[in-house]
Amino acid sequence: xxxxxxxxxxxxxxxxxxxxxxxxxxxxxxxxxxxxxxxxxxxxxxxxxxxxxxxxxxxxxxxxxxxxxxxxxxxxxxxxxxxxxxxxxxxxxxxxxxxxxxxxxxxxxxxxxxxxxxxxxxxxxxxxxxxxxxxxxxxxxxxxxxxxxxxxxxxxxxxxxxxxxxxxxxxxxxxxxxxxxxxxxxxxxxxxxxxxxxxxxxxxxxxxxxxxxxxxxxxxxxxxxxxxxxxxxxxxxxxxxxxxxxxxxxxxxxxxxxxxxxxxxxxxxxxxxxxxxxxxxxxxxxxxxxxxxxxxxxxxxxxxxxxxxxxxxxxxxxxxxxxxxxxxxxxxxxxxxxxxxxxxxxxxxxxxxxxxxxxxxxxxxxxxxxxxxxxxxxxxxxxxxxxxxxxxxxxxxxxxxxxxxxxxxxxxxxxxxxxxxxxxxxxxxxxxxxxxxxxxxxxxxxxxxxxxxxxxxxxxxxxxxxxxxxxxxxxxxxxxxxxxxxxxxxxxxxxxxxx
Numbered sequence: 001x002x003x004x005x006x007x008x009x010x011x012x013x014x015x016x017x018x019x020x021x022x023x024x025x026x027x028x029x030x031x032x033x034x035x036x037x038x039x040x041x042x043x044x045x046x047x048x049x050x051x052x053x054x055x056x057x058x059x060x061x062x063x064x065x066x067x068x069x070x071x072x073x074x075x076x077x078x079x080x081x082x083x084x085x086x087x088x089x090x091x092x093x094x095x096x097x098x099x100x101x102x103x104x105x106x107x108x109x110x111x112x113x114x115x116x117x118x119x120x121x122x123x124x125x126x127x128x129x130x131x132x133x134x135x136x137x138x139x140x141x142x143x144x145x146x147x148x149x150x151x152x153x154x155x156x157x158x159x160x161x162x163x164x165x166x167x168x169x170x171x172x173x174x175x176x177x178x179x180x181x182x183x184x185x186x187x188x189x190x191x192x193x194x195x196x197x198x199x200x201x202x203x204x205x206x207x208x209x210x211x212x213x214x215x216x217x218x219x220x221x222x223x224x225x226x227x228x229x230x231x232x233x234x235x236x237x238x239x240x241x242x243x244x245x246x247x248x249x250x251x252x253x254x255x256x257x258x259x260x261x262x263x264x265x266x267x268x269x270x271x272x273x274x275x276x277x278x279x280x281x282x283x284x285x286x287x288x289x290x291x292x293x294x295x296x297x298x299x300x301x302x303x304x305x306x307x308x309x310x311x312x313x314x315x316x317x318x319x320x321x322x323x324x325x326x327x328x329x330x331x332x333x334x335x336x337x338x339x340x341x342x343x344x345x346x347x348x349x350x351x352x353x354x355x356x357x358x359x360x361x362x363x364x365x366x367x368x369x370x371x372x373x374x375x376x377x378x379x380x381x382x383x384x385x386x387x388x389x390x391x392x393x394x395x396x397x398x399x400x401x402x403x404x405x406x407x408x409x410x411x412x413x414x415x416x417x418x419x420x421x422x423x424x425x426x427x428x429x430x431x432x433x434x435x436x437x438x439x440x441x442x443x444x445x446x447x448x449x450x451x452x453x454x455x456x457x458x459x460x461x462x463x464x465x466x467x468x469x470x471x472x473x474x475x476x477x478x479x480x481x482x483x484x485x486x487x488x489x490x491x492x493x494x495x496x497x498x499x
Contacts, residue, residue: 004047004085004125005060005075007040011118014039015111022107033096033110040121041089048086053079053483057127065131069181070188076127078487079480080258080328084124084251087335090466091247092117095240097459098343101351102150102238109150113240116142116249123252129177129260130189133170136252140166143233143241143249150238152350153296158236162245165219165229172216173256176209180264191260191489198265210268214261214276220253222309224283231302239346242298246305246338251331254312258324262316266492269319274407277317281413284310288420292427297349297356300428301341304384307421308334308392314414315399321494323402325481326395332477333383333391333470340380340463348373348456349432352449358428362435372452374433376460381425383467386418391467394474 014036022029057076065073077085095113102109115138122135140163147159181189183205184197198206219226230250234242262269284307291303312334315327348370350356367374383390386397396418404411470477485494 002060003043004077007043007085007089007121008118008125010036010040010043011114011121015114015118018114019107019111022105022110026103026106029107029110030096030100030102033099033114034093036114037089037093037096037117040117041086041093044082044085044089047077048082048480051079051082051480053480055483055486055488057081057487059127060125062127065128069130070186070190070193071130072128072188072190073131074128074190075122075125075131077125079482079484080255081124083328083332083477083480084248084255085121087251087332088117088120088124088248090462091243091335091339094339094343094459094462095243095247097455097462098243098347099238099240100453100455101347104150109146112142112146113244116146116244120244120248120252124255127191128189129191129194132256132260133174133177136170136173136256139249139252140170143245146241147233147237151236151241152238153235154232155236158232162229162233162236165226169216169219169226169253172212172219173260174216176212176216176264179205179212180209191263194260195263195489203267203271206265207268207271210261210265211272213264214257214269214272217253217256217261218313220250221257221313222250222253222283222306223313224279224286224306224310227283227287227306230306231299234302234305234342235296235298239343239351242342242346243339246301246342247335250305250309251335254309254316254327254331257313257316258327262319262493263489269493273317273319277314277403277407277410280310280314280317281410281417283307284314284414284417285420288417288424292420292424295358297345297358297361297428297432298342300358300424301338301345304341304421304424305334305338307417308338308384310417311396311399311414314403314410318399318403318406318410319493320402320405321482321485322405323399324485324490324494325478326398326400326402328481329391329398329474329477330395333395333467336463336466336470337380337383337390337392340376340460340467341384343456343459343463344373344377344380348376348452348460358431361432364435366433366435369449370433370452372457372460376464377433378429379464380467381429383471385422385425389468389471391470391474393471394478398478
């Protein structure tokens with residue numbers, strides 16, 4: 001566990017090395033990026049092997065940074081952090097493999113990519129709210145340049161919208177944290193200090209602080225109606241950026257809601273709990289229906305991602321140990337599945353057919369032209385629908401069971417969203433890969449599509465293997481997550497849920 005902070009430093013050093021290597025050779029930049037991602041992921045897996053679950057954060061680094069304001073460079077981890085750190089390493093490695101075709105300014109691309117990853121690692125280990133905010137901002141900035149320079153459809157608009165929403169959300173978070181720090185006369189920005197400071201304020205101030213912090217983080221998590229940046233950003237981003245955006249960046253928002261916002265003021269949370277839960281349910285169903293009518297393949301996956309993140313937010317809003325453990329599991333599961341879906345659509349299909357329009361893909365027998373992507377997408381679609389044998393099943397089932405314990409009506413609403421997810425996923429599979437199945441097959445130069453490369457196959461198998469393994473052995477993650485939720489830090493939130 002003590003080596004986990006090295007994931008941050010390795011990523012930032014790798015970013016500089018990739019930038020330098022890219023000035024000489026695109027191939028060298030790729031190798032540096034892959035070795036960096038693998039090294040950081042290996043460190044998280046090594047920590048997982050030695051990890052002993054506990055109801056507390058394990059301290060990793062704790063030194064003064066800005067003593068005048070009580071700010072400390074404080075890193076720590078528990079089972080929740082470790083779950084998301086392993087996800088980050090996996091998604092980062094797969095993203096490098098699916099970016100093997102980047103030829104334009106390769107060093108700059110991977111330099112920004114690894115800098116983003118370093119920021120993500122930092123967020124998931126921060127035990128000081130100000131340090132978390134700094135890493136959060138570090139993760140936001142590279143997104144703009146990755147999308148604006150290497151993106152596709154409306155890339156500048158998509159990049160700007162994503163970053164404006166992100167900065168607006170982070171501004172709300174910062175305002176809430178400063179309010180709690182100043183009004184509550186906190187000793188510092190450590191999580192316990194801020195919780196104690198907020199507890200000294202009246203309920204009206206607590207509610208204002210909670211609303212600012214929760215909504216700020218929830219914006220990045222794609223909560224309805226603050227979700228509109230997400231599909232646009234997904235569609236505009238290059239494949240690896242789409243994978244990271246859906247796979248880990250949206251999890252920063254959900255993690256912030258869980259780690260910072262909910263414990264900050266349990267009373268304010270329980271006051272607003274029904275509204276937050278209904279927004280999550282509406283987001284699940286609304287985004288699912290929007291995905292059902294999309295004609296751009298990537299927009300289907302983009303709105304699907306928003307719908308599935310609604311389950312994470314619903315699990316947090318249900319506020320009991322079962323629902324929240326399911327929400328953290330869903331963060332990992334959705335991160336893997338969404339990364340895989342975007343990889344298939346953005347890299348394997350679009351880069352070969354040069355179209356994402358379902359009307360165009362319907363005319364092609366892609367199951368014959370691209371059999372490997374077809375099989376992978378069908379399996380990923382099954383995982384996305386939450387079928388048994390894939391990680392989506394235990395994740396969504398745990399959330400629904402926990403939500404039922406708090407409020408059965410919320411659970412029934414979310415269950416309806418599961419049916420909508422099955423509808424848009426089956427439609428996407430049928431139209432995109434099996435639109436033409438008869439003997440009179442499509443005969444154009446597209447029949448000579450480039451073969452799927454080994455990096456693409458390796459990346460797909462990594463992600464597919466993860467969702468199948470966790471579908472068959474969900475306790476691997478749940479045994480990390482559940483003890484962390486027994487911490488006194490979460491006690492007031494998880495024992496006072498409304499019904």
